[in-house]
Each structure stands twice: as structure tokens, then as C-alpha cells.
Amino acid sequence: MRRLVLAAIVLAAAPARAEDALTILEVKLDRPTLHTAGIQVLISGDDNRNAQIRVRWRPAEGGTFHDGPPLFRVRPETVTARSVPAQLAGSIFDLAPGHTYEVELTVDDPDGGSETRTITVTTRALPAPPISPHPVAVTTADELRVALAAAQPGDVLELAAGTYAGSFALGASGTTDNPIVIRGAAAILDGENCDCNVLEISGSFVHVEQLTVKNAVRGIRFLGTGTTANVVSHVTIENVVHGIGSGVDQTDFTLCDNIVRGRLQWPLISTDDGAIHNDDQGIRVDGSGHVVCHNDISGFGDPMINFAEGGRAYDFYGNDIHEIYGDGTELDRAEGNVRLWGNRFTNVFTAISLQPIYGGPAYVLRNVALNVADEQLKLKSVGGTDEPSGVLIYHNSFVSPKLALNLQTPITQHAFVLNNNLFVGPTPPGGRVVDWTAADDGGEWDYNGYAPDGGFWFGTVAGTPRIFDSLAAAQAAGLEVHGKIASAPIFRSGGAPPASYTELVTPMQFDLDMATNVRDAGRVLPGINSADLGGPDLGAEELGCPSTSYGPRAVGREAFTIPVDCTFRDAPQPPPEGLDPTAPSSGGGCCGTSRDPRGTLVLVLLLVLRYVRQRAS
Secondary structure, three states, rough: OOOHHHHHHHHHOOOOOOHHHHHEEEEEEEOOOOEEEEEEEEEEOOOOOOOEEEEEEEEEEOOOOEEEEOOOEEOOHOOOOOOOOEEEEEEOOOOOOOOEEEEEEEOOOEEEEEEEEEEEEEOOOOOOOOOEEEEEOOHHHHHHHHHHHOOOOOOOEOOEEEEEEEEEEEEOOOOOOEEEEEOOOOOOEEEEEEEEEEEEEEOEEEEEEEEEEEEEEEEEEEEEEOOOEEEEOOOOOEEEEEEEEOOEEOOOOEEOOOEEEEEOOOOOHHHHHOOOOOEEEEEEEEEOEEEEEEOOOOOOEEEEEOOOOOOOEEEEOOOOEEEEEEEEEEEEEEEEOOOEEEEEEEEEEEEEEEEEEEEEEEEEOOOEEEEOOOOOOOOOOOOOOOOOOEEOOOOOOOOOOOOOOOEOOEEEEEEEEOOOOOOOOOOOOEEEEEEEEEEOOEEEEOEEEEOOOOEEEEEEEEEEEEEOOOOHHHHHOOOOOOEOOOOOOEOOOOOOOOOOOOOOOOOOOOOOOOOOOOOOOOOOOOOOOOOOOOOOOOOOOOOOOOOOOOOOOOOOOOOOOOOOOOOOOOOOOOOOOOOOOOOOOOOOOOOOOOOOOHHHHHHHHHHHHHHHHHHHH
């Protein structure tokens, strides 16, 4: 016995294997965007995968450190379509455009290799006018063609009010400091129903602003491989099959605050006519570093997509997507640090497609969806072989007329997390509440809210479907241990699923009712929500945060956007009139101004009321 005890002591005291200690090979920064920064830490060792990397950040000039989301462990062995290195990767949210931040990366590894590294990241600045502008007055279609053919960096083509018939092309590029600008608040480029690109752009650093483009197969098309830093803002595009199109391997486009209208009418959906309009595209980009934000898009098969194989570090946020024949958005074929947050989907066939993700992380945060006809979250494959891996799905709200959560696929999903979401279906339930049929390799389900209670299929493990008659039965088996059946009324607005998806519903408010049990029921996620008096709310909307605003912002308000986490520091607010919207806030946050003291008082009062309510219960 003494020998056995001594052997046990020796084994317990033995040093960890060298292969289990994490070694940082390289810290890489993804292409910066306006409000986010993506980080990859390439590693070796850590064979037992028990190391973590925590993230803190603050403005480079100093101040309080804020927690960012811990880096996500990518699983290269689950990615077949691409070569993905061993790494931990992740994104920081709610940064201000054009500012530099100090970021601390702290490795915690029980086997050794713990260390802290400090890096700096700088976000991309908002698009700016030329430093040396050269105004070019344009009054006719012929003058426009001449001006486009002769355009030089710094030219600002000012289109007079009126209609410019035909198609137009620009082959030149601007520069970082002196983009070429095409502008005309009362000008209409009318393709007269041509099978053409109304406005075709082949260069880089081109800004298209405050125009109307209409009546063609394609509205605006960015041609050219590798072009960069093009902008479309405050443009209306209507009566087109495709709104804004892309070329190949393009980078750093900013496509924001536009209205884009296709030709498809609700309730026509993909299954009605053999999917012949699936590729009617609203806004399509191709590559990395793109920002597609605060657009109002309707009447397409694919309203908002990135067509790149292995795209990284792009953002879709603040968009109002409605009356959609196919997928509400596609992050398909993305590799990592892609981010979808704060979007609204209303009257869509399927909501969010992740078909597939190559390792991740792909973030799906604080989106809302009403009247989803079929599948809310499409974690699917390409050809049944290239399967999704590395999706983080937090704080979304779905209200659907058929199933609260539906996914029909035989493939395997790898390394995904669903936390703090809210899935609401019809009462009584349509068959099951959740019908998620895929095989599950490393998925995490917890802290989600559902309504009503009923049957649940939480994927298949080792060939066995995890099917339960109630949420309580799933919890008894160790699934959704902290999940909730949401008590009614769930939403302050009283919103509920329509009787059928064929109804054309108007957007609803997703703020939770004060009495529902899914308040304060969430998991604390650093950099996504923050510990407060009661805990995070389930779903997209958090008590005390500013009301979410979707779709185009006014000219001059482009620095204001939807925060991912507003509860732990100055919440972003629209800049008061007369203030510079690009100035950083005291917390370095996303919207350029500190919170009005009255807003802080309101938040404190709300949190005190929340605390009193919780103690009383």
C-alpha cells in the first residue's frame, strides 16, 4: 500500500508534458473594421487543450481596461475545405472608428506557458471626403460619361438634380487621401430596364453617395480583382434583380445607410418555384474587411452575403432585412472573426445561414427575427462534406409561426455554442418546439429561453437522437440545465408569432416584459454582456440599454451604431446636434460621445428596480 501511495504522489507531482504547455508562435491581426478588431494567436503545444486566453482592452492613451470576449479555440481537425492553423482567435467589439487601443492577451495554462502579451490595434476610420477636392459639375448623362472617363483622384462629381438615362462606367481609382466621389442628392441614374450594370466601377477608393439608381438587372457593380476601400452610402437602389455586386478578392468596402429594393414580393419563398430566385442578390461583397451596415433591404433571394471562400474579419450590423425569398443573410464559407450583430429580419424564408464556417469564430449576436418561415439558424455544409465549425450564437430573439427552432440536416456540426437566446414558436407547438436534427460534435446548449413547452430534439450524438417530451426532461438528461420556458407575457409589446408565415407582418418590439422569467436569466459573457445586479436578459434586448435602431442613419450620424455590450460602461448614444460624431467617447466606445448624465441616472434607477424586484421574488 505504501508503494502505491508513493507512486500516486510521484505521478501527481510529475511535471506536465511539454506537449501540453501552450507556446505562442505568432499574434496576428485581422483587417480592422470600423467598430471591431479581430485577433488570431497561432499556437503549438497545448495538446490537452486546457489553456485559455483572456482579453482586456483600453484606449491607447490610457484609462480603464475593459474585458473582451476570451479567445475561441479553433479546431483545425474539423475543417476539411481549408488549411487552418492551430489557434485561439476572437474579436473585440464596441470600438470607435479610427482609434488605437491597447490590448492585453493573457494566457492561462495549468501546464505552463502562462504569459501576458500587450499589442495595439487601430480601427479603420470612417470614409472621409478628399483632402484636396476638385469639384466637377455634371448636368447631363453625356457630361457624366465624360467626367467618369476623365476622373482623377480628388474629383467630386456633383450631379445636378434630374434623370441620367443609360449605363455608366468608371475605370479610374482614387487614393486613400483623395477618393473619387460621385454624388447627387436629387440625381437619378435610370437604366431604363436594361440588362446591365447601371453604374460599373472598376477601381479603388471610389465613393458613391446620395444618388438614386433604378430600373436594371444590376444597380451598382464593383468589378476588378483586389480592389479596395470603395464606399456606397445614402444611396437608393430600386427595381433591380441585383442591388450592389462585387468582383473577386476585394477588401475594406463600406456599404452603409442605403435603401435597396428588389423585385420579389412576399409571401413568395424559395420552395414555391424551385428556388429560381435564390441568387437575386441585394448586397454582395467578396473578400475580407468589409462593413455592410444600417441598410434597408427587401425583395431579394440573398439580401446580404459575402461570396468569398475563406473570408475573414467582416461585419454585417444594423441592417433592416425584410420580405426575403431565401436566406436573410449568408456568412457561408467564412473562415474566422466574421460578425453579424444587431440586425432585424422580418418576413424571411430562413434567417441566418452559416453554410459552413471554416473554424471560426463566427459571431451571431443580438439579432432579432420575426416570421421566419423555415429555419432560423442554418448550420449546414457544402456538398454534405465541408461542415460548419466554430459558431458562437449569443443573445438573439426569434419569433416564428411554425417551430421555435428548426434545422433539418444529416451532417455533423462542430464546436458551436448557443447561449442566452430566445426562441418563440406557436402555441400549441407545431409538432416540436425545437427540431434540430444534425449530429453534434462539441456543441453547447444552455441558458436559452423557449416558448411554449413541448417536444425538443437537441441534435444527435453517437447516432442517438436527443429527443425529449419537455424541457424538464432535457434538463434531467443534462441539457439546457439553465434554460427556461419563457413565461407570458414575454415581450412588452405583446408580440407573438403570426398564424402563418404568409402574413405580411410589420416589425415588432422585442423588449422583454418586466414580469417574464427570462429577465436576468442569462450567462455572463465577458465583452458581450456584463455582470449587473440581476444578470443578463435572454434574447437580443437588455434592460437599460438604448433602444435598437435599424436601417439607414441620417447623414453625419455614421459613427452611431448598435452596441454589443452597453451595460458595463457608457452606453453609445446618438451625438447631440453640433458635436463631432467621430470624436471618441471617454470609454473608447463605439459611438463617439459620452452618455448624457440623465441617461446614466435612468439606467441606475432601472437596475435598482430590477434588484428590488429580484429580492422580492
